Every structure is written in C-alpha cells, then in structure tokens.
Amino acid sequence: MMVNETKTPLLSVKGLKQYFKVSSNYTVHAVEGVSFDIYPGETYGLVGESGSGKSTIGRSIIRLYDPTDGTILFNGMDISKKMSRTDTQALRTQMQMIFQDPMASLNPRKKVGDIIGEGLDIHHMYHTHEEREQKIKSILAKVGLAPEHASRYPHQFSGGQRQRVGIARALIMNPKLIIADECISALDVSIQAQVVNLMKDIQQETGTAYLFIAHDLSMVKYISDRIGVLHLGHLLETGTTEEIFENPVHPYTRSLLSAIPAPNPIVEKKRIALSYDYKTSGIDYNKGTDHLVSGSHYVKCTDEEFDKWRNQEC
Template sequence: MAVDYNSKPLLKVEGLKQYFPISRTFTVKAVEGVSFEIYPGETYGLVGESGSGKSTIGRSVIRLYDPTDGKIIFDGTDISKKLSRGDTKKLRTQMQMIFQDPMSSLNPRKKVEDIIGEGLDIHKNYKNQAERSEKIKAILKKVGLAPEHASRYPHQFSGGQRQRVGIARALIMNPKLIIADECISALDVSIQAQVVNLMKDIQEETGSAYLFIAHDLSMVKYISDRIGVLHLGHLLETGTTDEIFQNPIHPYTKSLLSAIPEPNPMVEKNRVAESYDYKTSGINYNLGVEHHVSGSHYVKCTDEEFEKWTK
C-alpha cells in the first residue's frame, strides 16, 4: 500500500538512549541517541550486526524496557515517561510484538486458542465465548492455520506454524504498529518467504505499520519502505530502500551491502567484501550530526567525514 509521508507519523522516536548498569563503575550503552519515524501503513527496516542494539530499540519502544533518555511518541501520545492507566491500555492494544524465537515466546502449557485469546481476555474485547471463539478462528484462518489447530499445544507445531501463531497473537488486537523482532531468523529459508509474504498481505489488508528488525539484508530490502542502519547503538544512515541499496554513503553501510552474496556464480567469484573496523576507521559516532543527502536520506557523521564520503 502507498504510504503518505505528508501525514503525521504514527511513531516518533527522538534521541532514544538505553543504558544498562552492570556495576557501580560499568554501564552498557546499548542504544545511544537514536531518532526515526514510522508512518501509518509503512514498514521501517532496522538492520545491523548482532549486538548493535536493534532488539533493544524494539523492546524500549514497546516499553518492555524503561528508556534511559529520549522521547517516544506513539499516535500522538508520549509513552516514554511513566504511563497512566489509559496510556497503558492504548499501548497494549495498539502496539504488538512478534518475538524472535516462537517456541520460547509461547506458553507450552496453554492451548493455542488461549495463547491467541489472552489479549482479548485481558481487555474484555468480546461479548461472549462464541464471539471469542469466532475471532480466534478468523485470525487463525488469516495466518494460514486451520480452526482445529486452536485446541493444540505449541510443541505440536513446526517452527513456521509456531511463528504464525505468534503473528496471530499480535494481530488479534488489530494493532496500528507491529514490532517484528527478527521474527524470521530462526526459520528455514522457504518458510521465511512464506512468513514475510503473509506479513505483507496482512499489511495490505489491515494497514498496520511494521518496525521490521533483522540482519538479513535481502529480506529487509524485499519488505521495507525505508531502512535504518544501526551500529554500536548509533543510527548511522536512514533512507528509502532504493537510496540505501543504490547510493550508500556511510562506510559501514557500504561494508554491509558488499557482504551480500550474489546468486550468479561468475559475479560471486569476483565479489570483494569491503572491510570496516570502527576502532581503526577514525570515525567518532558521538561527534556525528545529521546530514540530509536527498529525499529522506540522512547520514550521521561530522562535516569533514560527510565531505570525504560524498566527493
């Protein structure tokens, strides 16, 4: 579906910081001053290597973590501070998360109908048990599962089916924003394609926005409208999918894209992956400021670095 970038952002993250104190003298700075926006019906891909802070951002946005600093505005409401009861209800119904490991995120002692219907039970979103059952069967059908699967337990499903249950659990509340935290990384490649196509179809039907967190660049390119590149807790570069893949500015982005294997063996044989080491690069992320390149393309760097890369 077409995204209206002139409309008001559904989610606005400004200067998000997430620190974890380990001891009196040591603190892990997992996320350092990250800012981005997600518009209604848009898929915003967040990419980066393991440990770059992708999942931490997702968990901070949905308030599984209390942000250390910064502002998170969701659908016009500031959710970065202490939440009122009304704000909590709005957040829990209109924002949902699909977790990375479908087995560990599903209660093994509960049947699928109770796992999916838990949100309905908590927020009393049905008049009677018949309506509850009807909603659960409808959402199971939407994600490609049969109504009889409702009476089964998570261990009776394959990995792809379990992830579909996780998607159904997120969709049952009809949310405006779904945070997909590496939801395909534990699946086979063929199943990954099925799940991503399912998510695209559901987005067309419901108009939900996605924060799609992943390290598989080809899958992010396929599903995302815009992409943000994350490294060591800093958002280095953001822009449309075409801008990032066809005109990368930051050296780290270039190194990421150069690591993508080519399906053509003749081209792959001559492919050279660019190396990037932050310690020897001479770049200081903490001194960086945003530079507007073109369209919606932004790069975080100093003035000198920007001139050097864009010459």
C-alpha cells in the first residue's frame, strides 16, 4: 500500500544510538544515529549485510535493549527513556516481534495453544476460558493452522509451521506494529513465499504496520513500501521501494543491488557485481548528513560526495 506521509507516524526513531561496552577499553558502536519513520499500515524494510545493526535496531525499539541515546516515539509515547507502568503495558500489547529462529523462540515444554495464549494470560485480555480458546483457534485459522494444532508441541511442526506459530503469537495481541526480525531467513524458499504472502494478507485485513528486517533484497522489494539501507550501524539511504531500486545513489546501495542474481541465465552471465569497501572508499559516515534526492528519497553523505554521485548519475 502507498502511504500518505502527511499522516502522523506510528513509529518515529530519531538519532538512535546503541553501544555495548565489551571491556573497560572497548565499546562496540552497533547503531550510530539512525532516524526513520513508520506510518500506520505500511511496511518499512531494513536491509544490510550481517552485522550492520538491523536486529539491534529492532530490539532497541521494542526495548529488549535500553537505547544509549536518541528518541523513539511510538503511537504518541516516548519509549526511549524510563517508562511508566501504563506506557509499558501499552508497548507490550501494541508492539510485537517475530524472531529469526522459530524453534529457539518457542518454549519446547509448552503446547502451542499455551504459547500463543501467553500474552492473553499476562495482560488479562479475556473474560472466560471459552473466550481464550476461541481467540486461539481463530488466530490459528488465520495463519493457516488447524485448531487441533493447539495441543501439539513445537518439535512436532515443520519450520514453516513453527514460524506461523510465531506470527500467531504476535497477532493475537492485535498489535499496531510488528517487528519481523529475519523471520523468513531460516525457511525454504517456497515456505518463505507462503509466510510473506500470509503477512501481506494479514496486513490488508488488520492494518498492522511492519518493520521488516532482512538481507534478501528480492523479498524486501516484494513486501516493502519504503526501504532503509543500513551499513556499519549507519542508515545510508532511505526512500520508497521504487526510488531505491530504480535510482540508487549511495555506492553501497548500488553494490547491494548489483549482487542480486537475475533469473534469466543470459542476463546473469553478463551481470557485473559492483565492489564496495568502506575502508578504501574515502567516505566518512560520521560526517554525512541527509540529502534529499527526490520525493522521500534521502541519502546520507557530505555535500561533496552528493555532488560527485549526482554528476556520475548525469
């Protein structure tokens, strides 16, 4: 769906920094000054290579990590600092996460029905036991599983079915935002398509917004309305899916897109993957600022770098 950006963002991240102190002499700068917005009902794709800070951003937003610096506004609440009990309750019900490994994120000692209904139990979101069971059966049907699956354990399911359980666990809270952290990377390609199509169908039905974290560019292109490109903890370029794929400006974005294999063997034989090495590129991410390319398309760089890349494009 296309998003009217005159609306108020559902999630607004400004200058997010996430540092991890490893020892008295060394601190890892995992995320460095990242800013982006997610609007109601849209999918924002966050892409980048392994170790770029994608998952760390998702975990910081949902407050599995305490942000080092920056502001996170969610549905009118400031969730970047110490929160009140009311705000914490609202965050835990209105924002959910789908984790990367469907087996590791499910308690092997609990039945699927209890795993999915745990959020309902914690937040007292039902009046009778029958209402709880009906909600669980309804959400299982929505993700393509049978009601009798509620009495099974996670090890009795395939990888794709386990990921559907993870989606059901997130959806049963009726959240406004779901953070999908590499939720399809552990699945077979055919199952990936099923899960992503399921997520798109549910979004059309419920209006839920997604932060879709992945490194599979073709899948990000398929599901996302807007895309942010992350490298070494810096958000280098952001824009609509069409803007990023048809007019990439930053050399790192161009190198990522050039690495996508083509399904046509004749085209694939002639494809040339562009190389990019930050250490030898002469680019300093810490000195860059956001430059408007067109529409909602921004690239982070210095004035000189922006002029050079635009001249190359012309």
